Amino acid sequence: MLRGYARVASATDDASDQVERLAAAGVPADRIRVDTSLGTRGARPELEAVLGDLRRGDVLVVARLDRLASSVLHLVQVGQRLRAVGAELRSLEEEVDTTADPGVLPTLDLLAGLQRSLVSASTRAGLDAARARGRRGGRPPRLTAEAAAEAQRLYDEGRSVTEIAEKLDVPRTTVYGHLRRPT
Structure with a gap:
């Protein structure tokens, strides 16, 4: 029909x-x-x-x-x-x-597969070009370099992550993301 x-x-x-x-x-x-x-x-x-x-x-x-x-x-x-x-x-x-x-x-x-490939390649090329210009993707760091160094110093002194987070007025997950912990 x-x-x-x-x-x-x-x-x-x-x-x-x-x-x-x-x-x-x-x-x-x-x-x-x-x-x-x-x-x-x-x-x-x-x-x-x-x-x-x-x-x-x-x-x-x-x-x-x-x-x-x-x-x-x-x-x-x-x-x-x-x-x-x-x-x-x-x-x-x-x-x-x-x-x-x-x-x-x-x-x-x-x-359709070709279109998806072209879009993906174009996106990758744009991201690569942005990186070449010094741009970083993602969200900016919540802590400045100085605050991250302070968090590391406090952690190395034996302070808890909760204490550090309260002192810097950030969530604990932010502190964890900036710590270099010994392995």
Whole structure:
């Protein structure tokens, strides 16, 4: 069974072009769902409904892939849901049809892996560049170098960590993080 999905960015936008294209592709009017969703984080209740209605052998038809998903990763997630129920995908604009080419959805998985790798590599490169400029990640130390030296001196004299923490007005865990204890 053919099921259609269309999306527009705002209530003032018109989905009639997408709906007409879906109808021309053979999707019955009562099987077309339309969402109004702005941006990548907008709720898409009609998409959730159509994905929930899909059964083995159904085909989800969209006018364009960007109307279905907000990113490659989102498209892969939708593709995984389609495969989980045994449904297919057809995009009219891009001429994607998993009923004719079953290799499309696994290809999307590869693209998602590539996207994750690119994001990870970019993040690592940014962190490396920041370190090269002398920047350190994480939270700044709670104790100054002088206060840490004082904590170490008091600890070496036999004071308890609780006493040191009270004297420096910090939690005990902070003191523990700055002590070099004998092994």
